[in-house]
Amino acid sequence: MGESIKIVPLGDIDGGLIMEIASQVSMSFGITAIVDEMQCCHESAYNRRRNQYSGEAFLKLMEDVRGETPFPREHRVLGITDVDLYIPDLNYVFGLADETRSVALVSVARFKKGNGRLIERAVKTAVHEIGHTYGLAHCHDNRCVMYFSYNLSDTDYKGKEFCLKCRKTLDARILSGEVMCA
Template identity: 50%
Template sequence: VDLYADGLNFVFGEADILRGVAIISLTRLHQSFYGLPEDRGLFIERALKEAVHELGHLYGLRHCPDPHCVMHFSNSLLDTDKKSYKFCAICRRKLKENIGR
């Protein structure tokens, strides 16, 4: 199932900080969505990145300008593929501050 947010044609995930919940859609993370052969490893990597990204929001992180940081906004699957599943140094520091470590 695709997810949508106001002003966007789709989103890979959404987080509700006040309720402490997040959701990701796996639909557009599959190669088959784009008519390409399925690649399970790539699918799992994409799902991991989007899950970590939404968890970052739950811990108070905003989108990051670093295109390699997991908190970078993915406007396309290319953005997701380019970024890491890890936080950049700045986001890692903010995360530690937010969780009190």
Template identity: 45%
Template sequence: MELLVMGRVEPEVLEAIEEGLEKAYRGLVRAFRSKRALEVPKVAYEPRRYQYNSSVILDFLRRSFAPEGDKVLAITHVDLFVPRLNFVFGQAECPGRFAIISTCRLRPEFYGNPPDEALFLERCVKEAVHEIGHTLGLRHCSNRRCVMAFSNSIWDTDFKSAELCEACLRELTRYLRVHGKPLP
């Protein structure tokens, strides 16, 4: 799985996500950093909102980016939205190949709090694991502690773990069997 930088992303974020994905998916996901980096497409910017439409970015990736891996997780610093919501931490094809997360609202400073590197990296990992789960066919989970639970706010992200619950692990196993993928 390819980690693709779009904009400004610190190396520590990439390292934490690499480790977090491999741990959460029990070796099924082998993350590597792309040798390429892309700018966030200007066409995705919505000036009235001061945000970028993540659906437009995913469409851009689908049309313009030839991945080196089976899955691509784009990581960006810009604030993301989809038309029906004020913001999103990330978005993914479900199931599919492409996903994106934003570090913008994962930073404690966004909420007027002092910087906290450990908390910031933990949030990045949770959102990465969540969005890659969607690419692997997992839907939102009703277990609020599961990483696949929908995050309506940063407090939801902080409450959930970085791990899949037992029900989501079973669903992932079923999905992988049907699609002929190796099991974790």
């Protein structure tokens, strides 16, 4: 049984963007990316006071989409939304991931401003968040996709590739995952 990742459009997300993310993720991690059906109506995640949506509530939704599986790590789920997400200690997040549950999210809400870089930013964020589901931490190399983006210029400056060190860690994780589930 091979690994796969489900890409879930949360609301009416541009199909070209979803396909671009699916193909890049598939290439970066060597896993099959499957575009799942659109999920909508996440009003329960809305925080009226902040006028934002709870990242945690969205992660929970991603878990529900995957359902119970004997090897949750083999079936990662990445949600793509265009609403603005927050987590308790941050004003906003571009993306979010939970390693133990193998779920991740990208919000394109703040990627639209300026110079037509929405797709590039979303792709980098998707690779970054899925990297977390493989146990990768933030990297000090500001060109590496695992660098933490404080703002959009950080996202624009870093590449969509892993630095050599992160690549090595990732490859080891992918390999040990295969052995574990063989």
